[in-house]
Amino acid sequence: MAIQTILVINKSGGLVYQRDFSASAPRLSSNEYLVLAGTLQGVVAIASQITPKSLQITRKTGSKSGSDANHSSQLVPYVGALGSSAVPAQELGSFMGPDYFNEAFTSWNTTGLKHVTTDQNSLFLYQTLTGVKFVAVSSQSATSTMAVSIAENLLRKAYCLYVDYVMKNPFYEPEMPIKCELFDKRLGELVAQL
Amino acid sequence: MAIYSFWIFDKHCNCIFDREWTLKSNHASGTINSKLNEDTAKLLYGMVFSLRSISQKLAGQGPHNEIRTIATGKYRAHVLCTASGLWFILLSDLKRENLSEVLRYLYGEIYIKTVVHNWLSPIDFAESEAEKRGRGTRKIRNRNFLQRVEEFLGPMIN
Amino acid sequence: MSHKIINPSTSVAQHPAPQGYDYTIGPQQTLPDLPQSMGPSSASTFASTGISTTGPSAASAASSTNLASGPSVYSSSLHPLAHTQQVSLAAYAFLFQEMVAQARNASKSVAEIELRLHRHGYHLGVRLLELLNFRSSVNASSRSAFFKTSTAGPSSTSATVSSSAPSAQLHGYHSHGSGDAAGATAAAAAAAAADDGHALAHSISHMKRRDLTMVEILQFVHSTVWTYLFGRPSDDLVKSSDRDNEFMIVDHAPLLTRFISSTNVQCDFFVCGVVEGVLDSACFPCAVTVHSVPDDKFPEKAVFVVRFESAVLEREALRA
Numbered sequence A: 001m002a003i004q005t006i007l008v009i010n011k012s013g014g015l016v017y018q019r020d021f022s023a024s025a026p027r028l029s030s031n032e033y034l035v036l037a038g039t040l041q042g043v044v045a046i047a048s049q050i051t052p053k054s055l056q057i058t059r060k061t062g063s064k065s066g067s068d069a070n071h072s073s074q075l076v077p078y079v080g081a082l083g084s085s086a087v088p089a090q091e092l093g094s095f096m097g098p099d100y101f102n103e104a105f106t107s108w109n110t111t112g113l114k115h116v117t118t119d120q121n122s123l124f125l126y127q128t129l130t131g132v133k134f135v136a137v138s139s140q141s142a143t144s145t146m147a148v149s150i151a152e153n154l155l156r157k158a159y160c161l162y163v164d165y166v167m168k169n170p171f172y173e174p175e176m177p178i179k180c181e182l183f184d185k186r187l188g189e190l191v192a193q194l
Numbered sequence B: 001m002a003i004y005s006f007w008i009f010d011k012h013c014n015c016i017f018d019r020e021w022t023l024k025s026n027h028a029s030g031t032i033n034s035k036l037n038e039d040t041a042k043l044l045y046g047m048v049f050s051l052r053s054i055s056q057k058l059a060g061q062g063p064h065n066e067i068r069t070i071a072t073g074k075y076r077a078h079v080l081c082t083a084s085g086l087w088f089i090l091l092s093d094l095k096r097e098n099l100s101e102v103l104r105y106l107y108g109e110i111y112i113k114t115v116v117h118n119w120l121s122p123i124d125f126a127e128s129e130a131e132k133r134g135r136g137t138r139k140i141r142n143r144n145f146l147q148r149v150e151e152f153l154g155p156m157i158n
Numbered sequence C: 001m002s003h004k005i006i007n008p009s010t011s012v013a014q015h016p017a018p019q020g021y022d023y024t025i026g027p028q029q030t031l032p033d034l035p036q037s038m039g040p041s042s043a044s045t046f047a048s049t050g051i052s053t054t055g056p057s058a059a060s061a062a063s064s065t066n067l068a069s070g071p072s073v074y075s076s077s078l079h080p081l082a083h084t085q086q087v088s089l090a091a092y093a094f095l096f097q098e099m100v101a102q103a104r105n106a107s108k109s110v111a112e113i114e115l116r117l118h119r120h121g122y123h124l125g126v127r128l129l130e131l132l133n134f135r136s137s138v139n140a141s142s143r144s145a146f147f148k149t150s151t152a153g154p155s156s157t158s159a160t161v162s163s164s165a166p167s168a169q170l171h172g173y174h175s176h177g178s179g180d181a182a183g184a185t186a187a188a189a190a191a192a193a194a195d196d197g198h199a200l201a202h203s204i205s206h207m208k209r210r211d212l213t214m215v216e217i218l219q220f221v222h223s224t225v226w227t228y229l230f231g232r233p234s235d236d237l238v239k240s241s242d243r244d245n246e247f248m249i250v251d252h253a254p255l256l257t258r259f260i261s262s263t264n265v266q267c268d269f270f271v272c273g274v275v276e277g278v279l280d281s282a283c284f285p286c287a288v289t290v291h292s293v294p295d296d297k298f299p300e301k302a303v304f305v306v307r308f309e310s311a312v313l314e315r316e317a318l319r320a
Helices: A030-049 A053-060 A064-073 A145-166 A181-192 B035-059 B100-116 B143-156 C008-014 C044-054 C058-068 C089-106 C110-137 C140-149 C158-171 C184-203 C214-230 C269-281 C310-319
Strands: A003-009 A015-020 A113-118 A122-127 A133-138 B003-009 B015-020 B067-072 B076-081 B087-092 C236-239 C246-251 C286-292 C302-308
Touching: A003 A030, A003 A145, A003 A181, A015 A030, A015 A181, A030 A113, A030 A122, A030 A133, A030 B035, A030 B067, A053 B003, A113 A145, A113 B035, A122 A145, A122 B035, A133 A145, A145 A181, B003 B035, B003 B143, B015 B035, B015 B143, B035 B067, B035 B076, B035 B087, B076 B100, B087 B100, B100 B143, C089 C110, C110 C214, C110 C269, C214 C236, C214 C246, C214 C269, C269 C286, C269 C302, C302 C310
Parallel strands: none
Antiparallel strands: A003 A015, A003 A133, A113 A122, A113 B067, A122 A133, B003 B015, B003 B087, B067 B076, B076 B087, C236 C246, C246 C302, C286 C302
16 A cells, blocks of 8 residues: 555644655645645534434434443454564654554544545545544555554554644744644655555 | 445546445435535535546646546545546445546446437536536436446445 | 544554654653652651552552563652653644744844744753653662552542551651642642652652763763653764864755744754753753754754853863
8 A cells, every 4th residue: 555645634624744655645735735724624524414314223222232332333453563674663753662552442533534445545544632634645546454453553553743842842933834844754654664 | 335326526626426426235226416516516526526637747748647546544435537527436445446447437428328329418517607617507317327227336335 | 524534643553663662652742740759858768668558559569560661760750649641742743833834923033033942942952961860870670679569659539548548647647738638538648659769769869970071961962861751762972073072974965844834933942952051051061963864765854053151171081
């Protein structure tokens, strides 16, 4: 799975970070990326509005077993160290080795948009509890659940990096475009491991 | 339940057919061409439209880049866009990863044979200018079409 | 809320600590929070030995073995109540971030931000010299002897504390404290802690000799101060080949600025302040600056340059 682009969208739908990782990445102007971010923000909200009625019915009348099944489907399995070698422990910032996290995690994005496939690309979206969205565009049209969980793991690690190298940087203004060398560097290393 | 609903949109952004199942135990449950679904149809259209524009931008100068599936935490939407501007959309659960064959069958075998080949059925459901741009209300009411859709999708809903 | 929040600190217990400095945990906490320890007079030391004879010995034995297993005197707190020696690196980073942000808001120029950070660090350095010199005077034997006599350590149960409290009152050694303190256990613990401070001071037989030469005091900074602050000695200590009064302390990956992408502001000036504070209060007036010297292996390498004043060199020449 080749990651072309990673975007970070803040909670109000503004694009705060965009980076291409491969030469085949789409060439979009910065304005187009801003529009893209705003559109995605809207689509995430719409997608949760059109949840089918039958799902709403089963959730309302839902017995315990129903809600349990729902819950387990939101659990994203941990996919071991992505790629060949794990990052050396001292590169993990404030996270404990051998990896940023080592257990399955619950997706906070329960009803919103998660994953889009087209003829050429797939687009993965990871939403944090605070509403920050991490978007990855890959050059393969992958639908398998494995690909989705790999992408979610990758984006969650990107979130870990964001927490360390962006939020702990005193020179970063919240909600503003991210210009942090260390974040760039670590994210590059993370994607290169794939 | 594997399939939740089935929608067709025409080139004028009108929803010309919708079928939603509400109970997985009952094939006949739910609504056909319901007025209550109008808002949902608009939202669904808007979502696919936005994502299509994104995907076309991402493709750049290359060949067409049509949406195939859209997944959320709860359901997955499968999309087939035809050359004539029709959209066939199926909403299924997350276990169904690819329903493009089903959509192709719905288009090629059912829609073509019961609507297009039917001399009495209109091809363009917007009859006047006022019914274009998403304001049309006409639906496919062709009995043959309805029956074949039920026969084909009914067994799949659970 | 059923969502699980990423909390790196929770998984600490599952992993055995690797060798060297543990980045998840950050620097080890060594600040003892002495509660009103200035109270009792020297007579109370006798009372504290009285407690040790009356109090149960099982708990104290367990606590002393725990504490004796530590690697060195520097790496753990001398205070028996400071049982958690670890500070989350994230908390440390956020605190530092806030400090830099405050300095930044109050300043008009880059130099002013650095000056403010430097000043913050200076005050820390002045205090650090006292504390660390005192600690290095405590050798292992006096320390273990001291911890054997202390009873109300963190591991002792509330039963032992409450049983030792009346006995302490019998000895009449803290008539000033127990009257107004409502919680009997809290009062007993605090009183015992106050005693320990004195007991420890008395158990020191030889104070550490003062560092008199430039090399000695720099060694002290390089190893002791660095270990206290960052959990490891600094990576190198070099004498400048050009100037006699210039020394360089090299740190390959400064802990404080781990998460700060290099900008035109050097946040390591805080550490400069600490070093300068230590050296100044040890009567080695100097100026300390930091330079970021990235190389292939260590992209965040920083070099702290210490320039002693000429008076220091003259003094050293006289001694020699």
